[in-house]
Amino acid sequence: xxxxxxxxxxxxxxxxxxxxxxxxxxxxxxxxxxxxxxxxxxxxxxxxxxxxxxxxxxxxxxxxxxxxxxxxxxxxxxxxxxxxxxxxxxxxxxxxxxxxxxxxxxxxxxxxxxxxxxxxxxxxxxxxxxxxxxxxxxxxxxxxxxxxxxxxxxxxxxxxxxxxxxxxxxxxxxxxxxxxxxxxxxxxxxxxxxxxxxxxxxxxxxxxxxxxxxxxxxxxxxxxxxx
Numbered sequence: 001x002x003x004x005x006x007x008x009x010x011x012x013x014x015x016x017x018x019x020x021x022x023x024x025x026x027x028x029x030x031x032x033x034x035x036x037x038x039x040x041x042x043x044x045x046x047x048x049x050x051x052x053x054x055x056x057x058x059x060x061x062x063x064x065x066x067x068x069x070x071x072x073x074x075x076x077x078x079x080x081x082x083x084x085x086x087x088x089x090x091x092x093x094x095x096x097x098x099x100x101x102x103x104x105x106x107x108x109x110x111x112x113x114x115x116x117x118x119x120x121x122x123x124x125x126x127x128x129x130x131x132x133x134x135x136x137x138x139x140x141x142x143x144x145x146x147x148x149x150x151x152x153x154x155x156x157x158x159x160x161x162x163x164x165x166x167x168x169x170x171x172x173x174x175x176x177x178x179x180x181x182x183x184x185x186x187x188x189x190x191x192x193x194x195x196x197x198x199x200x201x202x203x204x205x206x207x208x209x210x211x212x213x214x215x216x217x218x219x220x221x222x223x224x225x226x227x
Contacts, residue, residue: 004092011087012118014134016125025121026089028110030096036117043120046128050135051075054143062148069157070148074139077206080112083138089114102182108206155216159191162219168195171218173211176201186210191218198222 005022009015016022021039029035051074055067062070073079084090090105093114104110123131160170176188187207191214192199198221202213 008087008089008092012122012134013137014122014126014130016121018125021121021125022118023094025117026092026114027094028096028099028104028114030099030104031094036114039117039120039124040113041120042123043116043118046123046131047116047119047135048075050132051139053132054136054139055148058143059148066148069154070146072154072157074142074146077108077112077208079142080115081108084111084115087115087118089118099182103184104182107182155212155219159193159215159219159222162222163193163195166195168193171215173214175207175210189214191215193218193222196222196225 005019005026009022024034025036025039027035029037048071051071052067055062055070059067059070089111093105093110095104095110119131119134122134156171163170172192172194174190174192176190178188179186186203186205187210188201188203189207189210190199190201191211198218200214200217200221202210202215202217204210204213
């Protein structure tokens with residue numbers, strides 16, 4: 001195993017018994033068929049469970065809705081991207097030549113997915129406890145800075161609850177277009193509210209951010225019409 005992967009394991013605080021799992025976790029689908037997407041799927045579930053346990057133990061006075069909102073703000077692409085940079089994952093990613101030339105090693109979505117894949121690999125290699133310990137080491141500093149009472153509902157949640165209270169269908173989100181180079185994209189997302197025949201568009205540096213922007217515009221327009 002290379003010196004870079006040895007250094008990564010030191011940063012993770014975990015040494016793999018099956019190095020092939022780490023090899024797969026660092027391999028983007030552009031590099032070959034033995035890529036990390038299945039590990040990413042698994043890691044996402046492990047990550048959410050581990051963060052849920054962390055929040056449950058720390059915020060014993062918060063209700064389900066409050067804990068869910070805090071988790072949603074913590075377990076998102078922006079946070080995972082920053083943590084992946086802290087772990088220096090760009091140094092060890094395996095990408096196709098084209099993806100590497102296009103700046104894929106710095107792309108937030110690729111790095112966030114790679115971090116989830118690493119968590120999934122730790123889970124398969126050592127079980128839940130090492131994976132939980134890794135997630136807690138990564139997220140405890142963020143949780144320590146979090147005040148659950150200060151987190152308001154995000155626009156998508158607020159819009160959905162507003163519609164459900166009026167027995168209306170939930171909104172539908174679609175990517176209308178993307179602009180910019182692959183590693184520096186702006187997403188344009190449409191938010192369709194079927195019950196009111198309303199469509200609003202929002203933009204952001206990630207799909208999630210664009211969806212939130214579109215939801216906010218739709219909600220503001222619906223509230224203005226209802227007043």
